[in-house]
Amino acid sequence: xxxxxxxxxxxxxxxxxxxxxxxxxxxxxxxxxxxxxxxxxxxxxxxxxxxxxxxxxxxxxxxxxxxxxxxxxxxxxxxxxxxxxxxxxxxxxxxxxxxxxxxxxxxxxxxxxxxxxxxxxxxxxxxxxxxxxxxxxxxxxxxxxxxxxxxxxxxxxxxxxxxxxxxxxxxxxxxxxxxxxxxxxxxxxxxxxxxxxxxxxxxxxxxxxxxxxxxx
Amino acid sequence: xxxxxxxxxxxxxxxxxxxxxxxxxxxxxxxxxxxxxxxxxxxxxxxxxxxxxxxxxxxxxxxxxxxxxxxxxxxxxxxxxxxxxxxxxxxxxxxxxxxxxxxxxxxxxxxxxxxxxxxxxxxxxxxxxxxxxxxxxxxxxxxxxxxxxxxxxxxxxxxxxxxxxxxxxxxxxxxxxxxxxxxxxxxxxxxxxxxxxxxxxxxxxxxxxxxxxxxxxxxxxxxxxxxxxxxxxxxxxxxxxxx
Amino acid sequence: xxxxxxxxxxxxxxxxxxxxxxxxxxxxxxxxxxxxxxxxxxxxxxxxxxxxxxxxxxxxxxxxxxxxxxxxxxxxxxxxxxxxxxxxxxxxxxxxxxxxxxxxxxxxxxxxxxxxxxxxxxxxxxxxxxxxxxxxxxxxxxxxxxxxxxxxxxxxxxxxxxxxxxxxxxxxxxxxxxxxxxxxxxxxxxxxxxxxxxxxxxxxxxxxxxxxxxxxxxxx
Numbered sequence: 112x113x114x115x116x117x118x119x120x121x122x123x124x125x126x127x128x129x130x131x132x133x134x135x136x137x138x139x140x141x142x143x144x145x146x147x148x149x150x151x152x153x154x155x156x157x158x159x160x161x162x163x164x165x166x167x168x169x170x171x172x173x174x175x176x177x178x179x180x181x182x183x184x185x186x187x188x189x190x191x192x193x194x195x196x197x198x199x200x201x202x203x204x205x206x207x208x209x210x211x212x213x214x215x216x217x218x219x220x221x222x223x224x225x226x227x228x229x230x231x232x233x234x235x236x237x238x239x240x241x242x243x244x245x246x247x248x249x250x251x252x253x254x255x256x257x258x259x260x261x262x263x264x265x266x267x268x269x270x271x272x273x274x275x276x277x278x279x280x281x282x283x284x285x286x287x288x289x290x291x292x293x294x295x296x297x298x299x300x301x302x303x304x305x306x307x308x309x310x311x312x313x314x315x316x317x318x319x320x321x322x323x324x325x326x327x
Numbered sequence: 328x329x330x331x332x333x334x335x336x337x338x339x340x341x342x343x344x345x346x347x348x349x350x351x352x353x354x355x356x357x358x359x360x361x362x363x364x365x366x367x368x369x370x371x372x373x374x375x376x377x378x379x380x381x382x383x384x385x386x387x388x389x390x391x392x393x394x395x396x397x398x399x400x401x402x403x404x405x406x407x408x409x410x411x412x413x414x415x416x417x418x419x420x421x422x423x424x425x426x427x428x429x430x431x432x433x434x435x436x437x438x439x440x441x442x443x444x445x446x447x448x449x450x451x452x453x454x455x456x457x458x459x460x461x462x463x464x465x466x467x468x469x470x471x472x473x474x475x476x477x478x479x480x481x482x483x484x485x486x487x488x489x490x491x492x493x494x495x496x497x498x499x500x501x502x503x504x505x506x507x508x509x510x511x512x513x514x515x516x517x518x519x520x521x522x523x524x525x526x527x528x529x530x531x532x533x534x535x536x537x538x539x540x541x542x543x544x545x546x547x548x549x550x551x552x553x554x555x556x557x558x559x560x561x562x563x564x565x566x567x568x569x570x
Numbered sequence: 571x572x573x574x575x576x577x578x579x580x581x582x583x584x585x586x587x588x589x590x591x592x593x594x595x596x597x598x599x600x601x602x603x604x605x606x607x608x609x610x611x612x613x614x615x616x617x618x619x620x621x622x623x624x625x626x627x628x629x630x631x632x633x634x635x636x637x638x639x640x641x642x643x644x645x646x647x648x649x650x651x652x653x654x655x656x657x658x659x660x661x662x663x664x665x666x667x668x669x670x671x672x673x674x675x676x677x678x679x680x681x682x683x684x685x686x687x688x689x690x691x692x693x694x695x696x697x698x699x700x701x702x703x704x705x706x707x708x709x710x711x712x713x714x715x716x717x718x719x720x721x722x723x724x725x726x727x728x729x730x731x732x733x734x735x736x737x738x739x740x741x742x743x744x745x746x747x748x749x750x751x752x753x754x755x756x757x758x759x760x761x762x763x764x765x766x767x768x769x770x771x772x773x774x775x776x777x778x779x780x781x782x783x784x785x786x787x788x789x790x
Contacts, residue, residue, distance in 0.1 A: 173772040175733040177744060178765045185757035263636070270638035274737060281640060294648040302637045302645060309636035377696060406698035416693035420711050429707060430697040462789065482697065 116291040121300055127283035128304055134197065134269045134279055138204030139262065145209025150216035164217065171210035176271055179203040184275045196277040204265065204272075211261055219254035220246070252323055259316040263309045270305070280304055330355050330390055330486055330517055331376060337384030338371055338541075345371045347541040348385070353519065355485075358512050360528035360549070361521045363538035364564060369521045372538065373488050376519070377401075377408045390485060406434050409479030409487040413495050415471045417463040423450070423474050424459045427481045435482070442481075449477035453507045469500030473507055480511075487511065489520040525569055529553050537561045577759050583750045590746025591767060597664060597742055598729045598775075604668035605728065606721075609675025616680050618701065627676065634673030639734050642666055647738045663735040663742075671728045678720045682713035715787045722779040726772055733768070743767060 153164035171179070183206075184199040194202075223246055231245040273282035284301040288294035331353035338346035345368045353359060363369045374380040375387060378394050378401040387394040392404050418426050427449055428442035437445065450456045453473040463471055472492055479487060489508070493501045505527050512518060512531050522528055528535055528549060535552045537545040537560075545552065545561045553569075556562045615627040634642065646666040650657060657665075686709045694704035714721075736745035747764040751757050 170769070173730075173769040174765045175730040175744065175768055177733045177736070178761055178768060181747075181761045182758070182765060185761060189758045267636075267638035270640045271734070273640070281638070284641075284644075288644075288648075295645065295652055298641055298644040298648065302641045305638055305641060306633070306636045310632065313632070313636055379692060379695065402698045402700065404698075405696055410696035412689065412693060412696075414689055416689045418690065418693070418708055420715070421707075430699070433703050433707065434698040478697070 113292055114290055116287075116293045116296060120287050120291065120297070123287065124280055124283055124297075124300055124304060127278060127280040128308070130277070130279040131266060131269050131308070134200060134204065134272060134277070135262070135265050137197075137201045138208050138265055138269070141201055141205025142208025142212055145205060146212030146216055149209060149213025150220055153213070153217040154220050164213065168210045168214050171206060172214075176203070176207055176268055177274060179207055180271060180275050196272070196275050199275060200269075200272040200277050204268070207268070208261070208265060211264075212258065215257045215261060216250070216254050218257075219250040222253055223249055256316045256320040256323060259312055259319060263312040263316065266308055266312070267305060329353055330357075331519075332388040333376075333385065334387075335385035336372075336375060336382050336387060338368070338375060338380060339383045345541055346375070346382075349541070349543055351536070351543065353486075353517065355517050356515050357534065358518045358532045359520070360532035360535045361519060361538060362523070362525070362528065362535060362564070362568075363544075367538045368541045369536075369538040370490050373410075373490050373519060373521050376486075376488060377405050377410050379410070402434070406430070406482055407485050409476075409482060409484035411472070411475050411479055411487070411489045411492050413491045415463075415468075415475040415492075415495075417471055417475055417478070419463050421462075422459075423455075423461050423463070423466075426463070426474060427478045430478065430482050445481045445483075446477070449480040450474070452480060452510065453477045454503070467500060468496045469503045472496060472500075472504050476504075476507055476511075484516075486517045486519070489518065489522070491521050491523065493522070493524060523568065525553070525565075537564065539564075577756075577763065581763075583753065586746045586750055587743070587763070587767070590741060590743035591771075593660070593741055594729070594732050594743040594771070597660070597667065597732045597735065597740070598725075600664050601667040601671055601728060601732070602725050604664065605671030605675050608668060608672030609679050612672060612676035613679035613683060614705070616676065617683050618705070631673045631676050634670055635677070639666075639670050639731055640737060642670055643735060643738050659738060659740050663732075663738060663740040666738075667728065667732060667735065670731070671724065674724050675721065678717050678724060679713070681720075682717035683709060685716050686713055711787075718783055718787070722776070722783075725779065726775050729771060729775055730768060 149164050149167055152160040155161060180200060180203045183203045184194075184196065187194040187199060227245055227249065228241060231241045236244065269279055270281040272279055273285060276282065278286075280301055284297050288297040291297065329352040331351070333349050333351040336346050336349040337344065349372060361369045361372065371380055375382050376389060376394070378399075382395050385395070389404055389408060393399055394401065394404065417423075418429070421429065424443065424446050427446040428439070431437040431442040431445055432439060447456060447459065450459060453476050455470060455473055455477065458466060458470065458474070463474070466474065475492075493504055496504065501524070505524065508518070508520070508527070509531055520528070520532070530549075532549045534546060535549050536543050537552070537556075537558075539545075539560050545556065545558050552561070553565065556565055612627045612630060615623045616631075619627065643663065643666040646669070647659075647662055650662060650665075690708055690712075691704055694708045699707070732740075732742055733744035735742055736748065739745070741749075743764060747760050751760045754760070
């Protein structure tokens, strides 16, 4: 049934945006623990741990996100589990985020000079205390700008979940475009919505970056 | 006619007045040493002469060219005025040869072959002929600075400006650079040097300018200025640097 | 429900895979070249251009960086015909991908240009070089050398991103995957193979770009 593009369509798109946001949050929820693990392993002195960390990062970053989505989407049924699109997407994005966030956080940890460890050790701090009071606060500040930047990328990447049928704003746009035969207008609107979500994050990330360099 | 003429030069950085009414004439073949405390404006003075800094008041002529005029062709001027920096500023990705031939080939349209000949000649004058194909990071500080001098010499300048060119060098490398400068002076090059090398200034310079708070506080022949400074400021400055 | 994998069916369709792979390679190569040129042009506008040019450059970069590639491809795919440009899907995909890469390359290259110390530029000015000459002989090569790692990472990301062009029916590797999938119903196996091929491509590209670095920037 073909209909004209009406004022209500942008509203539907806007509502679909919450699924975009939800998927991003779920991906972060799943990806953050993985990222922490990757970062922690990557900093260990034992070689197998570091190899595992780097191997995971290399593996995930060497495969397109679309492929990860499809692997999870078609993989689960193979093992007899039927998963809805959102769950497959969440798993794929969690794996993906875990690698990228892990890389960022590992980089932040590694950039703390060992003199910080030495200085805090020589005033008698335990390993946990070193982490808590000296290392992690600094690592956090360094990791914030790229992490915020990655969250922005994640929001954009959720558009690919449309391909496996998850109805976030891009999928909603596809359906609206098909119904109204006004694809250009629809996708321009979709683009505008993404821009509205992402641009504040981009600005915030830059602001954090500037503050970081001033402080140094 | 004097080669360089400054009339009541005023130079400001924002609100801060760095040069407050400087008058100066430089004749062909003169060697002038410019001394003073840091922040006195001596480097700025030099940088105004080849237009690296613009002036907010007064007039500046180099070989008759009005440098202060916004419509002046500064590129043509700079091709004839050599400037050597404190941090040499050699181009790290180019060989010594290319560093030196870049100016002649691109700015003056000299052929590649002629430019290489110019480069060899310039390197010979600074005593580094064998380093033609080396890269800057393979050279010591003193050698890099001599290549920087050669780079300016290859343009056959009528005037050479030196902005504290030995200040960034290890002490044992300063001598080789100063020797090159002495040779150039002997060959009749017009030179303005901002320097801390007081002994060198006394020996080689015709005239010494003491810059203080943005003006030429005192000037005169090297011998008289160093032996009998007339102003208190110069006296205390010499007292501090000549220890 | 099956635990046995049937890769044989996938390998039987290797012709389709090969065709897709070749197009992926072609798309990657053309897009890298085009995207780099666009990026360099936009970077120069951002650094050396008049205020209006800088604003245009900034807007372009922000628009691309804050919207998803998929949506950009849709916009180009549906937008070009509406302004009278009728192109095959491969040029359309190339344009969309190049515009995308161009924005990211522009940011990277701008950082590279701005990383060259002022003193280097001053030395060029003191010799009498024009701004264009200074850029070409003094700024460009060291700037590229400085940002080469970032640039190569971006190129590899681009190669992987060509998979998104499958959504506008570009018959590259990922699209080939969906074709084989509909033929053989071996969904999972197909995409395992595709994933492995991409992984190999990413590795290869990294090695290639590393070699290029040696050739371009390291002296004998």
